[in-house]
Amino acid sequence: MKGIASLACAFIVLVIVAVASLCVGRYPIPLHDCLQFLFSFFHASPTPSVTRSILLQLRLPRLEAAMLAGAALSVSGASYQAVFRNPLVSPGILGALSGAGFGAAVAIVLNYPAWMVSVSAFTGSVVAVLAGVGIARLSGDRSILMLIFGGLVSNALFTSLLSILKYLADPDDQLPDIVFWLLGTLARVTPETLSLVSLPMLVSIVLLCLTGRLLDALTLGDDEARSLGVPVVAVRSVVVILATLLSALTVAMAGIIGWVGLVVPHIARLIVGPGNRLVLPMSALIGAIFLLFADDLARCLSSAEIPIGIMTELSGVILFLILLPRVRSSLKGSWR
Amino acid sequence: MTLVAEDISCRRDGRLVLDDISFSLPDGTMTALLGPNGAGKTTLLRVILGLEKADGRILLNGADLSTLTRREVARRIAYVPQTNTVAFAYTVADMVAMGRLSHARFGLITPADDKDAVTGALARLNISHLADRAYTQLSGGEQQAVLIARALAQGGRTLLLDEPASALDFGQQKRLWAQLRDLAEQGYTILCTTHDPLRAREIFDVALLMRQGRLVDCGAVGSVLTDEGIDTLYASAHVP
Numbered sequence: 001m002k003g004i005a006s007l008a009c010a011f012i013v014l015v016i017v018a019v020a021s022l023c024v025g026r027y028p029i030p031l032h033d034c035l036q037f038l039f040s041f042f043h044a045s046p047t048p049s050v051t052r053s054i055l056l057q058l059r060l061p062r063l064e065a066a067m068l069a070g071a072a073l074s075v076s077g078a079s080y081q082a083v084f085r086n087p088l089v090s091p092g093i094l095g096a097l098s099g100a101g102f103g104a105a106v107a108i109v110l111n112y113p114a115w116m117v118s119v120s121a122f123t124g125s126v127v128a129v130l131a132g133v134g135i136a137r138l139s140g141d142r143s144i145l146m147l148i149f150g151g152l153v154s155n156a157l158f159t160s161l162l163s164i165l166k167y168l169a170d171p172d173d174q175l176p177d178i179v180f181w182l183l184g185t186l187a188r189v190t191p192e193t194l195s196l197v198s199l200p201m202l203v204s205i206v207l208l209c210l211t212g213r214l215l216d217a218l219t220l221g222d223d224e225a226r227s228l229g230v231p232v233v234a235v236r237s238v239v240v241i242l243a244t245l246l247s248a249l250t251v252a253m254a255g256i257i258g259w260v261g262l263v264v265p266h267i268a269r270l271i272v273g274p275g276n277r278l279v280l281p282m283s284a285l286i287g288a289i290f291l292l293f294a295d296d297l298a299r300c301l302s303s304a305e306i307p308i309g310i311m312t313e314l315s316g317v318i319l320f321l322i323l324l325p326r327v328r329s330s331l332k333g334s335w336r
Numbered sequence: 337m338t339l340v341a342e343d344i345s346c347r348r349d350g351r352l353v354l355d356d357i358s359f360s361l362p363d364g365t366m367t368a369l370l371g372p373n374g375a376g377k378t379t380l381l382r383v384i385l386g387l388e389k390a391d392g393r394i395l396l397n398g399a400d401l402s403t404l405t406r407r408e409v410a411r412r413i414a415y416v417p418q419t420n421t422v423a424f425a426y427t428v429a430d431m432v433a434m435g436r437l438s439h440a441r442f443g444l445i446t447p448a449d450d451k452d453a454v455t456g457a458l459a460r461l462n463i464s465h466l467a468d469r470a471y472t473q474l475s476g477g478e479q480q481a482v483l484i485a486r487a488l489a490q491g492g493r494t495l496l497l498d499e500p501a502s503a504l505d506f507g508q509q510k511r512l513w514a515q516l517r518d519l520a521e522q523g524y525t526i527l528c529t530t531h532d533p534l535r536a537r538e539i540f541d542v543a544l545l546m547r548q549g550r551l552v553d554c555g556a557v558g559s560v561l562t563d564e565g566i567d568t569l570y571a572s573a574h575v576p
Contacts (some may be wrong), residue, residue: 085423217434219423227385228490229410229438274424 003278006271010285014292018067021292022059025299029054057191065189066295067288068201069254070264072246074287075205077261078268078280079243082215083236084144090262091247094147094240095154097258099128100251102158105165105178114188117181118252125248128158133240142233143222184255184309186295197249204242204249205284211239212277219276257291257309259316264290266327267319290315338362339384339396339494339525346376346383346390346549353379354390355549361527361542363493366520368536368557369529371546372570377529380546381496384527385415396494410438414487416480416497425470428482432457435489457485461515477508484515495519497528501535513539533569537561545569 022034033051076091084093092098103124107117129151136142136150169175214235217225222232250257268282294311320327339361346354354376361367369377382388386401386409394401396412404412414435422431435457436450458464461481466474471482480500487495497516501509517539520526527544530536536543536557543560545553547569553560 082424087423213434213437213440216424216426216430217437220420220434223382223387224415224417224420226387226406227410227413227415228434229407231406269424273430274426275430 003272003275007278007281007285010271010282010289014067014285014289017289017292018063021063021066021296022055024296025054025059026303027054029059061189061191061194062186062295063292064194064198065186065253066291068194068198069186069250069257070260070287070289070291071205071284072201072250072287073257073260074264074268074283074290075208075280076243076246076250078265078276078283079208079211079215079239080261081265082219082276083239083243084148085219085221087266088262090259091243092155092261094132094151094244095128095158096125096244096247097251097256098155098158098162099131100125100248101182101256102128102162102165104181104255105162105169108174108177108181109165109169111174115193118193121181121255122248122252124158125251126244128154129240129244129248131157180307181255182309183307184257184312185298185305185307186254187305189253193253197253201246201249204246208239208242208246209280209284211235212275212280215239215276215280255307255309258313259320260287260290260312263316263320267323270323270326339527340394341380341384342393342395344380344383344390344392344394346379346388348379353549354383357392357546357551359544359551359554361525363525364520364523365541366516366526366539367528367542367544368533368540368561369527369544369546370531370533370536370561370569374548375546376549377546378498379549381415381498381527381529384496385409385413407438410490410492412492413494413496414490414492416483416487416495416500418498418500418502420483422472425472427467428458428463428469428471428474429454429467431471431482432486432489435486435491438490453489453491457489460488461485475508476503477505477511480504480508480512481515484512484519488519493523494525495527497526499529499531501530501532509535533561533566 019031019034019038023029023031029051034055037052037055073091077089080091080093081087081089100121101124104117104121106124107120112120132150132154133147134150135153136146139146166175166178169178214230217228217230218232218235225232247261264287265279265283267286268279272278272282291308291312294315295308297315298306298308298311341357341359344354344357345352357380369380371377379388383390384394384401386406401409432454433450436453439450455464458467461484463478463481463485466478466482471479474482484495501512504512513535516526516528520541540557542555543557544551545560545565552569553565
């Protein structure tokens with residue numbers, strides 16, 4: 001009951017932060033107008049046309065993108081941490097982020113349009129994870145250690161390929177584009193992109209949230225999980241596929257947004273304990289709140305928008321340092 | 337319920353690690369699996385659990401375990417590992433509840449009797465007061481009791497334990513053996529690897545003696561674990 005109450009509280013905070021995010025920005029909108037606009041979905045009420053178009057065309061898609069990306073990265077991070085039995089793992093462990101960076105850089109160097117950059121980033125992300133898993137399989141060993149090794153090699157490979165592209169890119173035109181893309185931003189998310197990625201992301205988040213009890217067993221080790229009746233390889237494969245899909249879609253949509261997948265699951269564990277049945281949905285809610293907050297800062301702190309990747313890393317580091325004593329005590333006696 | 341092994345042989349990297357092992361354990365017996373390091377004791381437990389492939393058959397109450405799904409096996413046989421490193425500080429109640437996974441539909445939906453099974457298992461091991469404590473912060477003896485409670489929560493009547501006393505002090509060992517004895521009296525079939533033949537002689541009913549992958553002797557502890565039998569079992573392991 002305590003866990004359900006915590007989830008309900010987090011949901012209420014998310015709603016409050018979401019409404020506040022609609023109000024803030026370079027064109028501040030009064031709370032009254034925002035609420036009027038939101039209620040106009042249910043019954044016709046007059047909202048000033050400028051306010052309406054800002055909310056409908058700019059802030060709502062951005063709000064949705066921030067919540068989806070935050071929830072996706074956090075659930076993906078929490079799932080990876082359970083699968084790899086390591087609370088310091090983040091969604092990039094199998095090469096998803098470096099692959100996406102390389103994929104995006106290829107499209108930028110070839111002067112492809114923006115939507116192709118997203119498609120190429122998604123493809124790069126999936127290819128890098130497949131390469132990591134493939135390298136692990138070469139050994140004939142299906143252990144976690146070999147999977148980490150495969151991810152390490154894949155990460156190194158795609159990071160070096162990205163460096164080659166940066167070296168070859170036009171320093172006046174393409175290189176800044178690559179660097180800016182790698183910093184991550186929600187500014188280029190369009191309603192069309194959102195309509196493409198929303199459903200698979202939501203479905204993946206919900207499916208992963210349902211696997212909590214199985215993930216708990218996986219954290220005990222393969223043999224122990226099998227002896228409890230868990231089909232380890234099948235569950236691990238499904239979880240890795242869904243978590244990779246979430247990271248890849250997020251990166252394709254918004255570029256590389258670091259630290260969310262690492263920090264947020266820890267905050268969730270501090271609130272609801274280590275059981276993944278509650279950690280995963282709580283991570284989704286806190287991730288959405290965290291990214292909304294980071295995006296608000298990115299939009300409001302200066303006249304030019306700050307890339308959100310910088311904001312999440314800065315605020316993530318500060319948050320982690322503040323929480324470190326409690327994280328340490330919650331991990332005491334477990335992971336060394 | 338009887339646990340029967342028929343002609344079990346297992347190869348690892350081309351090397352024969354279990355060689356034609358057969359035995360039968362009636363229900364309610366407490367059996368010690370003894371032998372020097374590398375004799376194949378843990379491998380035999382893994383084969384019974386279906387964690388390692390082997391030739392031959394394992395029958396439980398007449399049912400061939402190789403024909404059952406992993407969930408069906410988990411509902412019949414529970415495994416208590418020697419030690420386990422847990423990455424996250426789950427509560428004791430959470431740890432024991434994991435024993436109910438094989439009863440959940442697709443691992444997701446919890447059956448109504450789960451809570452009763454968990455509280456019942458905690459009560460049987462006298463550790464109900466630990467339910468909300470973090471498993472990782474318990475003593476070795478308490479952790480071992482939690483793992484046995486989890487095994488009971490699985491609902492089967494056969495328990496396989498891999499050197500459960502190896503990390504326990506004398507008092508904790510005494511309590512552990514008493515708990516296992518109690519379970520055997522209630523009809524549980526217990527197969528337990530141990531490195532302590534003298535203690536095994538006092539507590540267990542049956543002993544299986546293994547050396548270099550072979551079952552060298554099997555029978556009531558009084559007849560098998562004689563001073564001479566123990567000397568032969570362990571001394572010969574060092575002969576080149």
